[in-house]
Amino acid sequence: MIGNDIVDLQEARLTSNWERPGFLTKVFSKTEQNLIHQSGNSTQTVWRLWSMKESAYKFYLQKKSSAIRGFYPAKINCQIISGDEGEVSIQGLILATKSILCQKYVFSTAFSKANVLGETVIFFLPQNNYDFQSTFAHNRLLDFLVQKNQLDREGLELKKDKNNIPKIFYRSKLLPFSCSITHHGNYGGCSILSI
Amino acid sequence: MNNNEKRLADLKAIIQPYIQNQEAFDNLTEDTDFINDLKINSANLVDVVLDVEDKFDIEIDNDSMDKMLNVKAALAVIEDKLSLKEG
Numbered sequence: 168m169i170g171n172d173i174v175d176l177q178e179a180r181l182t183s184n185w186e187r188p189g190f191l192t193k194v195f196s197k198t199e200q201n202l203i204h205q206s207g208n209s210t211q212t213v214w215r216l217w218s219m220k221e222s223a224y225k226f227y228l229q230k231k232s233s234a235i236r237g238f239y240p241a242k243i244n245c246q247i248i249s250g251d252e253g254e255v256s257i258q259g260l261i262l263a264t265k266s267i268l269c270q271k272y273v274f275s276t277a278f279s280k281a282n283v284l285g286e287t288v289i290f291f292l293p294q295n296n297y298d299f300q301s302t303f304a305h306n307r308l309l310d311f312l313v314q315k316n317q318l319d320r321e322g323l324e325l326k327k328d329k330n331n332i333p334k335i336f337y338r339s340k341l342l343p344f345s346c347s348i349t350h351h352g353n354y355g356g357c358s359i360l361s362i
Numbered sequence: 363m364n365n366n367e368k369r370l371a372d373l374k375a376i377i378q379p380y381i382q383n384q385e386a387f388d389n390l391t392e393d394t395d396f397i398n399d400l401k402i403n404s405a406n407l408v409d410v411v412l413d414v415e416d417k418f419d420i421e422i423d424n425d426s427m428d429k430m431l432n433v434k435a436a437l438a439v440i441e442d443k444l445s446l447k448e449g
Binding site: 194217221 | 403407431
């Protein structure tokens, strides 16, 4: 299992005002709010913690196929371990996270502590339009698999299950990979883990 | 317009700025899912909840927010919180 999430910081500036009254308390615990206020870069910390929660939620939906979707960011608890490492607790599961923080975006991956991180590719999206982003990101994931595994691109197909989890098929046979796709604004990322 | 229609119209006005799929919005029903159908970014789902609180002057606790993934669930939460307010 693997979950990922990206936040385009420019897009977030334009479309999400985390400073509006009530926003932080709906999303973050008191401890997390303290981390945000004490941070030298509050905006980056907000979106780092957010992407840790989102990626953990995506991991959880993969792990538990009977899971009921819900919107409960404040019930997912984050700890920052180091500059890029974190730990997230969701529905009794403890996951490790790794984040990439740069000026353009914040990207996090959530993975099992017993497992390896998997592989990730992050890319620029030339058009900020939902359908374009979605198709572009799907194709990037398949290209990434072709490149890593010497597969024939024509035989590869991506389908999403009822919880929106991407599954990869090769010549109609399910491949043993967990994957996660994310896109926001002008940035996207795909993560793959062999299982 | 009865109360239910009025609430649905108010809710539609709230979510409109955040949608990323116009066709699903034009064909909105009670079963329309905010994320899967309207492609609302999950961070903007927080804005939807806050806008609903402001518009209806209600407070939405985290357990109620948890369920607010589609039109039907959002209307039920609004109804529930308004009835508490009217006592």
